[in-house]
Amino acid sequence: GQQLNQSPQSMFIQEGEDVSMNCTSSSIFNTWLWYKQDPGEGPVLLIALYKAGELTSNGRLTAQFGITRKDSFLNISASIPSDVGIYFCAGQLRVQGAQKLVFGQGTRLTINP
């Protein structure tokens, strides 16, 4: 079945550093989504990407939909303590007539003050 490989699994950085994470797959996706999940809460949508090559920013966050439609990356600039959490990529594709969302394994971000 479809699988997303998200890396890195975890990151330990200093406050103020930039962060980069990515997802790759052997499957082609129609949409890439990036979510952030805080402990005890549901994932919150950060950025949605709809076209191959699309580069979208949301404040200090920037994400790109890969040209091959098989990958995406998320960058966070000048990290702050509230960026701590787990970041999930998710790719959306059509399988047997149904829209399907496949999640990566998550990147756990820890920031040292």
Added chain:
Amino acid sequence: EADIYQTPRYLVIGTGKKITLECSQTMGHDKMYWYQQDPGMELHLIHYSYGVNSTEKGDLSSESTVSRIRTEHFPLTLESARPSHTSQYLCASSLAGPNQPQHFGDGTRLSIL
């Protein structure tokens, strides 16, 4: 901001009990979803619905059942809870069009003793 609500947020209950996890959304979304997530791990789709009286099983086999009698309401039921059902259950919804992003509730953390 997504308006999707899950209750209860936490439930600790004994083996053999019947459980219903509630999910409601006020956005008029046609599509609704249930995911199962172990702590810090990826999300797995267990049920989805494309509208009233529509329910389908997801990728991960689950002993739970769902119903969709009203657009805004998508409850999940476990007839006889077991310790293996201990997990976090996340509800999501989206608009009906292709490639619409899913918005999540805060989840129900279920512990079966």
